[in-house]
Amino acid sequence: MIKTPYISVAVTLPVMQSYTYRVPDQLKAVCSPGMRVLVPFGRRRVTGYILSGQESCDGFTAKKILDVLDDHPLFPESQISFFKWISNYYIHPLGDVIKTALPSGFDRHDVSCVFVTRQGRHSLNNAKVTPGEAQVLESILQKESCTLKQLVKNSKNTTINALIRRMEKNDLITVSAVLKKDGATIKKEKFILCGDGPKTALRMSKKREKLLALVKKKQEISLTGLKAKIPTAPALIKPLAEAGYVKIIQRQVFRDPLGDPVEPDRPPELTAEQERVVRQVQDKSGQRFSPYLLSGITGSGKTEVYMRLVWDVIEKGRNAIVLVPEISLISQTERRFRARFGDKVAVIHSALSKGELLDQWRKIVLKKVKIVIGARSAVFAPFENIGVIIVDEEHDGSYKQETGLRYNARDLAVVRAKLNGCPVILGSATPSVQSYQNVVLKRFEELKLETRINRHPLPEIILVDLKNYKDARGSDRIITPTLAQAIRACLDQGKQALIFLNRRGFATFPVCMDCGKSLSCKYCDITMTMHKGHNEYQCHLCGYARSVNIKCPECGSKKIKLLGFGTEKVESMLKALFPDARLARMDQDSTSQKGATIKILKSIRNRNIDIVVGTQMLAKGHDFPSITLVGVICADLSLSLPDFRAGERTFQLLAQVAGRAGRGDTPGKVIMQTYNPEHFIIEASRKQDFFEFFQNEVPYRKALMYPPFSRMIQLKLSGNSAAKVKVYAATVAQVLKAMVEAQENQKDLVQVLGPIEASIPKISSRFRWQILVKSPSSAMLNQLIKSMMDNPKTKPKSGMRLIVDVDPYSLM
DNA sequence: AGCACGCCGACT
C-alpha cells in the first residue's frame, strides 16, 4: 500500500540512481515496496522495483507507471536497506543487485523484434528482392521471433544496420518493441477430481474404468500422477471431463526439487562440547548482532550444532538462513537439515530449474517455510525477522560470485546479520585467513569443537617426495611405488581408495616434436588438453575443441607428443596396474550428463567401485564411510599459481581431501605426493594443523600488505584489440594514480599497482589487463573507484570492458 | 542497456 503520489523505483539497467514515478490513484492500493512495476524509461519499457513512497518529484516531471507486475512483494521492505548496502559497497546498480538476488525469470523489458510484413513475404516468394534482403527475410522467418540484436549478431554482412533500415523503409519488414518476459512462471498443474455425475453416458472401456476407479480412490490426483499409472491418461481424460464423469481444475503446485525422500530423524543428545558451544551463542546473542567463527575439526559435529541453534531460533518464531558451498550435489548438510526439519525447509541451489527456484522463493515470501538452506544466493532469501545466519565451510571459494555482481555471500551474511541484529556463525575445519584474523582482532568470537564425535583418530598422512622419482620409468613417476603398494593393500582388505588430482583430461601439455611449440587454443593463451574419451583436444577456458588427428598448426608436423597428465591418464594407469579393481572417474567430463554424478556417488557408497579417481568435486562435502585410502597425485599443483591465496587454497583443499579418508570404523591413511615436502603449506597439511598454517601465512600477507592486512579492489580490463586494451588500462591506471597523488590524505594509504597483463593474457579472443588497488581503508578504496568511474576518460569505449571486483577472491 | 544527437569519412 502506497499513500504518497510518487514512488522511488530502481530500474533493471546499468544506472546507479533510482528514479521517481507517479502512481495513478487507482494503483496506489496495490503498490507496495518490493513489488515490480513496468515503467517507461526513455523510449522503452523496463522492469523496476518499488523502493519506497515519495512525496514529491523535485524538479522533474515524473512519468506514470504503466503497470504493477506483482500482487505480493517479492521481498520484504526491510530487505531494501541490505540491497542498498550491496549496491554501494560493490559499486553496482541497485536495480541489478535486486535482479541478481531474485530468482531469474522475473524481468520484463522491451526488446526490438523484427517481423516480415505481408509485402515482404510476397516479395520473397516472387523473387523480387536482392540476395542480401532474401537472406535477412529468411533468417527472420526461420525463427518464431527474431530480435534485432540476434539478427545483427548472426549476420556476416557488415552493413546490416543500413540494410535493415532500408528494408523497413521499403515495407519489407517492421521493427517494433515487444515486451519480453523470460523464463519461469508459477506452475499450475491440472488436478482431476470426481465429477458431479455423468451428464451423458459414455461407453466404458477397461482403461476408462481403471482411470475412474483411481480418481475415486484418491479423491484428487494430479494429471502427472495419473500419467505415471496410465500413460494415455491425458487423452482419456478429455471426453470423461466433457461428459461430467470427472472435473479438471488448475492449481498452483510447488515443484519439488528434492528427488530423494529423506528419512526424518530425531535430535541426538549433544556432547558436552557441543552443548557448551550452543549455550555460548544462545546466552550471549539474543536479538543482537554477534559474529562467531566455529572452528571444528572434521567429524566434530558442527552440523548438529547448527541444527540445534536453528531449532532454537524457529521455536522463538524467527527464521534461519543456512549457507552451504555450491557443490555438484545436494550436500550432506542439506539432507540432514531436511531430515530434521522436514517441510519447514526451502532449498536454493544452482541445480534447481528456474521454475523450481521460483517456487522455493515463493514459499519463503509467503511464509510457508522457516529455514532456507542453499548456496550463495540463499543469502538473499526474502525473510523478515531472521534469528540466525549460518555459513558452513565459510572458507569455500564458491561463496564468491565471479560474474555480474561479484559478491561474496559469506561477507554478505555478516552484513545481513548486522542489519538484522542477529548472530551469524561461520563454520569451518579450515577457516579462511580472513575470518581467523577477525578472531585474532576480537571482531569474531571463536567457538571450538576439538574432539571427534566417534573418537576415530585422524588419518595418518604420509608424504612422498616426487623429486626422487623424476627419472623413474612408466607410471612410477605418477603413481609412485609407495602409493601403488598402499592401493594394493587397501584393495586386498576389500576397502575403497580415492585418488585425487586437480586436473582433468588425458594429456595436459601436447607438444610438437618438430618445432617444439605446444598446442594452444586459437582463442585463448593456454595449451589445450587431450581428452581420450572424446578423442579431441579441448580448451578448458573457452571450450574450443580440435580433432586428435590434427597436424601442428605451427609447422604442419604430425608428431605431437602428449606430455602432462590429468585424471583420465591416471585412470588408465590405474587400470593397467590394478586390472582386477573396479574403477570410476569423477570430474567435469564424466559428470556432464544429467544424473551421472548421482550414479557415480551411489556406486561408491554401494561399494560397486574399488578405486575412484577425481578432481576437487570429489573432495568436497561427501561422506564415504568405506574409503580408507586417499592418494594425492600431486599436492602442489595449485601451490604455484600466481595468486596470493594459492597457499591458503592448497592447504584447504589438501585438508579437505585428507578428510575423506577413514570416515568409517577403519582408520584412514593418506599418501600425499609432492615436489615440495618441506614447504610450510604441505607440512601444515600433513599435520592437519590449521594454526601452523595460519602462523606461517600471516607474516607473508602482512609484508606484502595483502588481505586481511589491506582491502583490495581489482579492475579487470579487456577488449578485442591487444593494443587498445593496453592503452586503455594505462589510461585508467594513470587517472587513478593522479587522483591518489592529488589527495594528501590518500597518498600513503592507497596503492595503485599496475596495469599488468593478466596471467592468462587472452581468453575467448579477448585481451586482458588488470589493475590492483590496495588500501587499509575500505571506504577510501570505494570512494576512489567511484570517483574514478565519474571521470569520462575511464569510460570503456568500443569493444572495451571494465569490471570492478571488490574483495577479489582470485587475482588471476 | 538502448536510443537520439552530433561529428567525420566514402559513396550515390
Next chain:
DNA sequence: GTCGGCGTGCTC
C-alpha cells in the same frame, strides 16, 4: 553533396 559510421550523453 549525403548516407551511415561511431563517440557521447541521457533516461524520472
